[in-house]
Amino acid sequence: MNAGGNAVAEAALDDVFSDDIVVPAADGYPLGATLFLPRGAKRRAVLINSATAVPRKLYRGFAGYLARRGCAVLTYDYRGTGDSRQQSMTGYNQPKSLVGFKADMADWAALDITATVSWMRERYRDLPFAYVGHSFGGQALGLLGNNADIPRALLIAAQAGYWKLMASPERYRVYAQLNGVGLPLTRVLGYMPGWAGLGMDLPKGVLEQWTRWVMSPRYLLDDATLTARENFPKFKGALRALSMTDDPWATRPAVELLCSAFTSITPEIISIRPADAGVEKIGHLGFFRSEHRDTLWRGAAEWIEAES
Structure with a gap:
C-alpha cells in the first residue's frame, strides 16, 4: 500500500529503488515505512527495527547499502513516532498531538514489530x-x-538498559533526564516532547514504561507485568550482538545481560573499538554513519548473507 498513493520513486542511492509505504500493524494501525529494493534480483529480505525515539531515516544509508547488495529492506516508525504519527488509513485518523495517545513499548513489540516481521516474511516468503x-x-x-520465524538476527547496540550498567557520567545524566525532566514533563503535558532532549516526541506510556525499565536492575526482564518475556527462549536462530566499546x-x-535471556541459543557477542573501524568514535548511534560503509557495514552485511 502506498502512502498517499505515491508511486515507486528512485532514491538518491545508486542502484536502489525506495518507496514510502504504509504497513498495517497487528491491530490495523498504519505504520509509516520505506521499502528499499535492488534494481537487480532480490536475494534476501531484511527488516530494520529502530531504537527508541529514533526516526527511520537514520537507517536510510544502511538500508540502501544492503539493497545494493541484493536485499529487500524495510524500515518503519513505531506508532506515535515519525510518520507513524501522521499517516492515515480508513478508520484510523491519527491526530498530530500525542496527548491522550495510548501506546507503550510493549505495544511497539506486540503490535508493530510482530506485524512487520510477518509482513516481510509473507511478502518475501522464498527469500532468506x-x-x-x-x-x-x-x-x-x-x-x-513470532520470533521463532526469524532465522537470523543482528543486534546493534542492543542492551538491557539499566541505568547503573551505563557508563559514568552518562548514567547520572540519564537518571536525572528521565526522573527529573522526562516524567514530570510527560505528566504535565500528556506526552514526552522531543525538545526535552530524548530525541523525538514520545507517547506518555512509552516514556513511563521505559523509565520503569531503566530503573530496574534487569531492565525489562524484571517487569512481572510483561508476559511477553516468555518469548525470549522461543528464539532459536543465529544471533550476533555488536557492542561498541565507546557506547x-x-x-x-x-549487552551480555540482554543476551543471557535468549536461553535456547548461545548468542555471539562482538566488541567493536572505534579504532577497528578507523575512527575516533562510534557510540550508540554511530554505526549507521555512511563512513562505515567499507568496514562495519560490510562486516554486518557479510554476516547477514551467511548461511544459517
Missing part, C-alpha cells in the same frame, strides 16, 4: 530473512510471539 535491531529494536526480538548506553555488561 534477517532481523536487524538497533537498541530497543534488538531488545524487542525476545518479546515477539555509554549499551556497555558490554548491558
Whole structure:
C-alpha cells in the first residue's frame, strides 16, 4: 500500500529503488515505512527495527547499502513516532498531538514489530530473512510471539538498559533526564516532547514504561507485568550482538545481560573499538554513519548473507 498513493520513486542511492509505504500493524494501525529494493534480483529480505525515539531515516544509508547488495529492506516508525504519527488509513485518523495517545513499548513489540516481521516474511516468503535491531529494536526480538520465524538476527547496540550498567557520567545524566525532566514533563503535558532532549516526541506510556525499565536492575526482564518475556527462549536462530566499546548506553555488561535471556541459543557477542573501524568514535548511534560503509557495514552485511 502506498502512502498517499505515491508511486515507486528512485532514491538518491545508486542502484536502489525506495518507496514510502504504509504497513498495517497487528491491530490495523498504519505504520509509516520505506521499502528499499535492488534494481537487480532480490536475494534476501531484511527488516530494520529502530531504537527508541529514533526516526527511520537514520537507517536510510544502511538500508540502501544492503539493497545494493541484493536485499529487500524495510524500515518503519513505531506508532506515535515519525510518520507513524501522521499517516492515515480508513478508520484510523491519527491526530498530530500525542496527548491522550495510548501506546507503550510493549505495544511497539506486540503490535508493530510482530506485524512487520510477518509482513516481510509473507511478502518475501522464498527469500532468506534477517532481523536487524538497533537498541530497543534488538531488545524487542525476545518479546515477539513470532520470533521463532526469524532465522537470523543482528543486534546493534542492543542492551538491557539499566541505568547503573551505563557508563559514568552518562548514567547520572540519564537518571536525572528521565526522573527529573522526562516524567514530570510527560505528566504535565500528556506526552514526552522531543525538545526535552530524548530525541523525538514520545507517547506518555512509552516514556513511563521505559523509565520503569531503566530503573530496574534487569531492565525489562524484571517487569512481572510483561508476559511477553516468555518469548525470549522461543528464539532459536543465529544471533550476533555488536557492542561498541565507546557506547555509554549499551556497555558490554548491558549487552551480555540482554543476551543471557535468549536461553535456547548461545548468542555471539562482538566488541567493536572505534579504532577497528578507523575512527575516533562510534557510540550508540554511530554505526549507521555512511563512513562505515567499507568496514562495519560490510562486516554486518557479510554476516547477514551467511548461511544459517
